[in-house]
Amino acid sequence: MADLHYPPPEAYGVLSEGVSQILFSAEEIQARVLELGAAISRDYNGTRPLLIGVLKGVFPFMADLIRAITVPVEVDFMAIASYSSSTREQGFVRLQKDLEEPLNGRHVLFVEDVIDTGLTLSYLLRNLKARGPASLHVCTLFEKPQRRLVNIPIHYKGFDLPDKFVVGYGLDYRELYRNLPYVGLLKPEVFTPGNS
Numbered sequence: 001m002a003d004l005h006y007p008p009p010e011a012y013g014v015l016s017e018g019v020s021q022i023l024f025s026a027e028e029i030q031a032r033v034l035e036l037g038a039a040i041s042r043d044y045n046g047t048r049p050l051l052i053g054v055l056k057g058v059f060p061f062m063a064d065l066i067r068a069i070t071v072p073v074e075v076d077f078m079a080i081a082s083y084s085s086s087t088r089e090q091g092f093v094r095l096q097k098d099l100e101e102p103l104n105g106r107h108v109l110f111v112e113d114v115i116d117t118g119l120t121l122s123y124l125l126r127n128l129k130a131r132g133p134a135s136l137h138v139c140t141l142f143e144k145p146q147r148r149l150v151n152i153p154i155h156y157k158g159f160d161l162p163d164k165f166v167v168g169y170g171l172d173y174r175e176l177y178r179n180l181p182y183v184g185l186l187k188p189e190v191f192t193p194g195n196s
């Protein structure tokens with residue numbers, strides 16, 4: 001991955017114009033993903049973990065992470081209906097796409113793009129735990145510690161984020177900005193609260 005070069009930030013035109021500040025460059029993200037992959041490879045040595053992600057935000061991270069893991073892995077995805085914050089606060093999310101395989105006896109690693117309040121993840125972890133995995137751990141690229149409402153043990157974490165809305169590397173604002181290879185703050189004039 002050291003030889004991989006994305007276009008420079010300004011090449012992303014209207015998207016880069018919406019970003020006020022780059023928080024993590026493509027190179028910083030790639031370097032951290034390699035470290036996370038190495039740690040996971042060590043910890044899961046001799047097993048065949050199942051990595052589970054929630055669409056769509058996690059897909060670039062998942063794609064890079066699995067290629068940084070050297071033990072055999074399987075990958076599966078779930079999709080949840082987009083929800084209002086009030087339904088989320090009740091700890092409820094509706095599954096739009098479920099996993100393809102049962103989890104009993106599997107070593108499951110739940111992979112997230114960003115843990116914000118943690119409400120979505122808390123619901124999903126309860127749901128997955130009920131399916132009887134041999135182990136269930138969490139790997140997140142980003143966490144917003146100041147926003148956390150429920151306690152969730154995080155076993156692997158890339159970076160902390162400030163309590164601000166960020167875009168790029170899979171994270172969207174109204175479905176755009178996912179293709180930025182870096183992560184940055186969205187300009188306040190672009191961002192309308194409640195419309196994310």
Ligand code: IMP
Pocket residue numbers: 057088113114115116117118119120121164165166167171172173
């Ligand atoms: P929560 O942890 O249940 O509050 O929700 C986490 C989800 O909200 C993440 O998986 C993202 O899809 C989304 N999210 C949270 N913060 C951001 C952000 O700063 N930018 C884009 N999406 C975000």
Ligand code: MG
Pocket residue numbers: 054055056057058113114
């Ligand atoms: Mg997500």
